[in-house]
Structure formats: structure tokens, C-alpha cells
Amino acid sequence: xxxxxxxxxxxxxxxxxxxxxxxxxxxxxxxxxxxxxxxxxxxxxxxxxxxxxxxxxxxxxxxxxxxxxxxxxxxxxxxxxxxxxxxxxxxxxxxxxxxxxxxxxxxxxxxxxxxxxxxxxxxxxxxxxxxxxxxxxxxxxxxxxxxxxxxxxxxxxxxxxxxxxxxxxxxxxxxxxxxxxxxxxxxxxxxxxxxxxxxxxxxxxxxxxxxxxxxxxxxxxxxxxxxxxxxxxxxxxxxxxxxxxxxxxxxxxxxxxxxxxxxxxxxxxxxxxxxxxxxxxxxxxxxxxxxxxxxxxxxxxxxxxxxxxxxxxxxxxxxxxxxxxxxxxxxxxxxxxxxxxxxxxxxxxxxxxxxxxxxxxxxxxxxxxxxxxxxxxxxxxxxxxxxxxxxxxxxxxxxxxxxxxxxxxxxxxxxxxxxxxxxxxxxxxxxxxxxxxxxxxxxxxxxxxxxxxxxxxxxxxxxxxxxxxxxxxxxxxxxxxxxxxxxxxxxxxxxxxxxxxxxxxxxxxxxxxx
Numbered sequence: 001x002x003x004x005x006x007x008x009x010x011x012x013x014x015x016x017x018x019x020x021x022x023x024x025x026x027x028x029x030x031x032x033x034x035x036x037x038x039x040x041x042x043x044x045x046x047x048x049x050x051x052x053x054x055x056x057x058x059x060x061x062x063x064x065x066x067x068x069x070x071x072x073x074x075x076x077x078x079x080x081x082x083x084x085x086x087x088x089x090x091x092x093x094x095x096x097x098x099x100x101x102x103x104x105x106x107x108x109x110x111x112x113x114x115x116x117x118x119x120x121x122x123x124x125x126x127x128x129x130x131x132x133x134x135x136x137x138x139x140x141x142x143x144x145x146x147x148x149x150x151x152x153x154x155x156x157x158x159x160x161x162x163x164x165x166x167x168x169x170x171x172x173x174x175x176x177x178x179x180x181x182x183x184x185x186x187x188x189x190x191x192x193x194x195x196x197x198x199x200x201x202x203x204x205x206x207x208x209x210x211x212x213x214x215x216x217x218x219x220x221x222x223x224x225x226x227x228x229x230x231x232x233x234x235x236x237x238x239x240x241x242x243x244x245x246x247x248x249x250x251x252x253x254x255x256x257x258x259x260x261x262x263x264x265x266x267x268x269x270x271x272x273x274x275x276x277x278x279x280x281x282x283x284x285x286x287x288x289x290x291x292x293x294x295x296x297x298x299x300x301x302x303x304x305x306x307x308x309x310x311x312x313x314x315x316x317x318x319x320x321x322x323x324x325x326x327x328x329x330x331x332x333x334x335x336x337x338x339x340x341x342x343x344x345x346x347x348x349x350x351x352x353x354x355x356x357x358x359x360x361x362x363x364x365x366x367x368x369x370x371x372x373x374x375x376x377x378x379x380x381x382x383x384x385x386x387x388x389x390x391x392x393x394x395x396x397x398x399x400x401x402x403x404x405x406x407x408x409x410x411x412x413x414x415x416x417x418x419x420x421x422x423x424x425x426x427x428x429x430x431x432x433x434x435x436x437x438x439x440x441x442x443x444x445x446x447x448x449x450x451x452x453x454x455x456x457x458x459x460x461x462x463x464x465x466x467x468x469x470x471x472x473x474x475x476x477x478x479x480x481x482x483x484x485x486x487x488x489x490x491x492x493x494x495x496x497x498x499x500x501x502x503x504x505x506x507x508x509x510x511x512x513x514x
Contacts, residue, residue, distance in 0.1 A: 017158075019193050021102065024154060026115040028104040029167045030200055031193040035101035038191045039263075041255035099151070102162040102193075103182055105200065109136050109166045113147070116164075123149040127381065143378025144179040144371050145169040167200060174203035176333060177210060177318030179371040180364075184236025187211045188256055189263035211235055212271050213314035217360050221303045222286055226295030228272070229257050229264045239365030241372045261295075272299070280310040308356060312347045313338060315360070322363035323350055380464055 018033050106112040113132035117124065127134055139147040148163045165182060173183040186207055196204065215231040223231075234253045257264065277283045282302035289296040301307070312320075317336040324331055324346045335342040350356050417432035 018100070018191065021100070021154065021158075021160065022193055024120065025104065025162075026106075026112055026119065028106050028112075028194070030105040030170075030196050031102060032186075032190040033100060033102050033193065034185050034188070034190045035098075036255075037098040037100040039189055039256070040259035041252075042258045100158065100160045102160060103146075103185070103190075104162055104164045105167040105170050106164060107167055109139070109147070109164060112164060120152075123152045138378055138381050139164075142381060143375045144173075144181045146181065146375065147378075167197070171200055171203040174200075174207040175210075175316070177316040177367065178333070180236060180318065180367050181371045181375060183207050183210075184368070187236060188233055189260045189267065208267060208271060209314070210316040210319075212268055212277070213311065214316070214319060214360065214364065216277070216281060216283075216301060217311050217315065218357060218364075219301070222298055222300050224289055224295060225265070225269065225297045225299070226257075228299070229261070229268065229295070230254075232268060233257055233264070235364065236368060238361065239367070239369035239372070241369060241376060280314070281307050305351065308351060309347055312350055312356060312360075313343065317343075318367065319360065319363055320346055322367050323359050326359065326363060326366075327353070377464065377468075380461055381468065 018038070022028065022031060104112075110132050113135045117128055117132060117135075121128060124135070127138060135147050139145055146163045146165045148161060150161045152160050152162065154160055163182070170182055173179050173181060174186065177183055186204060211232050214235060215228060218231055219228065230253055233256045237253060271277070272283065282300075284300055286298045286300040288298055315323075317333050320336045320343065321331065321333050324336065327346070327349050329346055329349070331342055331346070334340075336346060337343065350359055353359055417435065
């Protein structure tokens, strides 16, 4: 059995087409590709590809899957499939490939952006014209420390989006879930372009343990391996504002599990089977569900008080920090690390609520919601109006692509039926023609829905930009007012001191005169 560090280093090997991307940029400490452009997600670009569980049950949305896991019911599954790199040139039958997503970890983001602006000024929006300081300030003050350049055409066939984060910031997120932003992406299979430095590789393993510990708290006493993987993948989507506004595929969790089953199993099942969780939580195999297919192995964990204390003490400091805040404890993050007395007090308080699972779920959603909102605001500022609208529209189109693709393919099938019906009989022609009209109406309706959503998102973008401008103006006005007040106070003090000096001189003169 491989060690966690070996498993972390043995994720999908990047193709030459992916590794060549780094040649366009300044040196990075670590880089990886992620998302649907690098890992297969069944049905996202080809609606004819089914998204079913090993038992044949249709996939559900991430919210439905999470609800089933929390209630202890049977979760809908995803068909096991090997993680696959998607060719940059295009998705099957789409005519247009997915955008390739990358994360670059750098030692000094200010210096890196300064160099990248010299090489790739056109990758940046108007913010780039203000210099690397402005780029980093928006990422750190408004977002979660990550700056994204979106819709960057590297060549005629390849469009990418890349996020830049300082390695120290990334490692903090992986170890403690300070934002659970990039850490959430790295809880799922990614494709490294470079070998991770030792400290970052160790942080990756800690992040997986954090994810597994959190999933076990959220899961009922008995669960299948399939339900475990669904819960793990769904952690970083709980509370995500992109799902709330329809800018993300509601079946994202099912597609990731189906497309990356083997990679996910290799990431987490060795940890699940380790002595650490068996001894602390009483984990054991309880059998298999009906059918005995992959993912049907049934696990049992203890949920008595002692086991719940052990489980909660394994949670990352950032999640415990949010849970503590909801109970009225306002503590520094470092006081909630494993073994700290304060951590034990918070865990005891969480147990006294009688709903540790619900508190953990709500706190997790709050972290994801806050980070996704901050990063969305940062992304809108960094991308600029036109590019932001284009990117959000692309996300909406991606979320709705399976619907439109399915309708388009149905239209093609209907046309084929028309051609065959002409040869068979006039009645068949009429029947197929009616079907084609029906499907065409579905296509038009889907296109109209996309257009309306894009218009609503554009309106929200404009409102957000206006609000940001108003806030910045208010701050400038307040600063100017404070400067004027300070100047007035200084002036009054100087006049008072001059007056006191003159008065003192006069009194001294009077005394000498006498």
C-alpha cells in the first residue's frame, strides 16, 4: 500500500500539451491543472454519455446527495470511471473545447505579477495597467488571496484560465481551511505540472485528512464508499454562490465522482482503511449493499460520545473556528489546533448542542459561501466588465450545455427519423416532422433561457461594480474629510501655541519693565 505522500505525488500525469503551458509564464513553485478541461466529467460535453451510479441509479445534484448522506439514506451513485485528461483541442461533439483551468503557486506574488505583466500584459484587464501592487491588493483585500486571469487564448486551439497564489497562503489553506478555496479544488483529483515541494506535499496530505475527517462527521453511522466519495467531492460546493445563481452545473458532484472514480478511491480509501480512523472512530467494514458492485462496500463508524469527540478533534482549525464563532466563542485560529486546551473546550461545547453534524454542515457552508462571494467580487474587479460578463456567460452556458446538447441531439435524431420515414411511408414522415418541431422548440426555449440568465448576470455585474465604485468614493470622501479635520486641528494648535508664546513674552517684558 502506498504512503499518503506517494499517493499525492502519483496523480494523473500531465500531457506535454499541458506542461508546455508553463513556458509562457515566469517561474512557479508548483502548478496543476484541474476542472473539466483536465479531468473527464461524463455528460458535460456529450449528453449521450449517461451519468449513472454503479447500481444504475441516475445521478443526483450535489445538494440532493448531501441531504441523503446527512439523513443516512442511500445516496445516489456515480458509475466508476478512470480519470481522463480532456484534449485541449475540443470536447467530443462540441466543436469547441473546454477552457483549461490552472493554479500557479509562487513564492512572491508581487514579483511574479510584475514579471508576468512584462511578458503577458494582454492577459490582464484594466487592473494590470495599475501594476502588480493593485493586482495583489485586490486579490488579498477583496478576494481570498488568488488572482485569476480568465479567457486567455494561448493559441488558436487553447484557451486557459489561471489563478496565482503565494505558496505560503496555499499551504495555510490546505492545512487549516482558512478559506477552503484552492484547498477545496485539491480535495479532488488534479493534474500536477510540477512536483510539489516537500512542505506543500505534506500540506496536501493534511488537506485530504481534513476532508475525510469532515466527511465522516457529516455521514451517518453506516455509509457506502460511494456515499463517502460523493460527500468528499461535495464539501467545497456546499454554500457555493455559483450554484445559487445558476452559474455552476448542479450535477457537478456526480460528474466528478463518475469521471474520477479510481483517482478518488486511490486518494481516500487507503486513508479510510488506516489504523488512525479504525482506532479513533471504530471504523469497520459492515458488508455490501445489494448487487455487490464497486462502491457498494458498506462501512460502519461509532457515533457514541467518545467517538464523536475524537471525530470533532480531527476537524481542521478553520472549520472549528467557524463552529466556535456560531456558539459565541471568538478565538484566534491557532488556539484551535489539535491538542490545544481551547480546542477541547470548543469540541465539548459543540457536543452540548446535540447537533454536531448540523453545526459542522452549516459552518462548512458558511466558509464556502463567504470565500466564493469574496472571490467572485475579486474576480469581477480583476476581469473588468466585458470580460467578466463573457466569463460568467460561459459558466452559465457550461452549466446548461447538457440541456442544449441533449435537445440538439434529439433534433438530429428526429431529422434522421424524417429521412427514414420518407422511404417507409408518408405517415412516418409526418410523425417525425412533428417530433422535430417539438425538439426545435426545446432548443429555442433553452437558448432563450441562456440569454435571459446572461442578461440577469450582466445586470448583477453592473450593480456590483456600481456599488464598489460608490463605496470607494465614500471612503475617499471620508479620508479627505479626516485630512481636512487634522489640518484644521494642527492649524488651531499652532495658533494657540503662538498666542501662548506671545502672551508669555509680553508678561516677561512687563516684569522687566517693573
